[in-house]
Amino acid sequence: MNNLFTDLPTTLPEELVEVLAENKHVRIERIVSTGQASPDGFWYDQNEAEWVVVLKGEAKLLFEDDEEPIHTKVGDRINIPAHKKHRGEWTTPDEPTVWLAMFCRAD
């Protein structure tokens, strides 16, 4: 898959995560959602810092400290510091949502 918008499934049993590149410092992933959300009560609590951008579709991302989720659309980017708890509240069911995410050790 040399193009981020090819091989896009339209329905998935769960989010599809593909590692596009990786070295000892950083990992780049394409993440595809087709309406998935994090399970109730689940929070990501990552050892790595994450930088993520929505390239297709729409998603709502909730940080533990916030009342309301952030509604992200195409081109919106977010920095998620390591151990900043967050969850995916919603992704659009109308089309695949494509994220490009970079994970990097915080130290």
Added chain:
Amino acid sequence: MNNLFTDLPTTLPEELVEVLAENKHVRIERIVSTGQASPDGFWYDQNEAEWVVVLKGEAKLLFEDDEEPIHTKVGDRINIPAHKKHRGEWTTPDEPTVWLAMFCRAD
């Protein structure tokens, strides 16, 4: 600029490079071209590995070892190892070309 497609200039005297995030391991840049190409005879020879994807527009990228440039369109991604010499042969004059690039120390 929290959206990669906002604040897009339509004409630029030279490529516009903005650092979106940075730590000691990695640097993420948005690069906008409006028809620019590398100067004649110029080759990038970078100490860092680069992972780059075209998010808008079109570009032709030439590696020193290749006869023909790679014609990259929206969603196309390329890994450029450190010190792999390359140049930008062409970007479309019809619209801004937006690259998202990640640079990482090779060691």
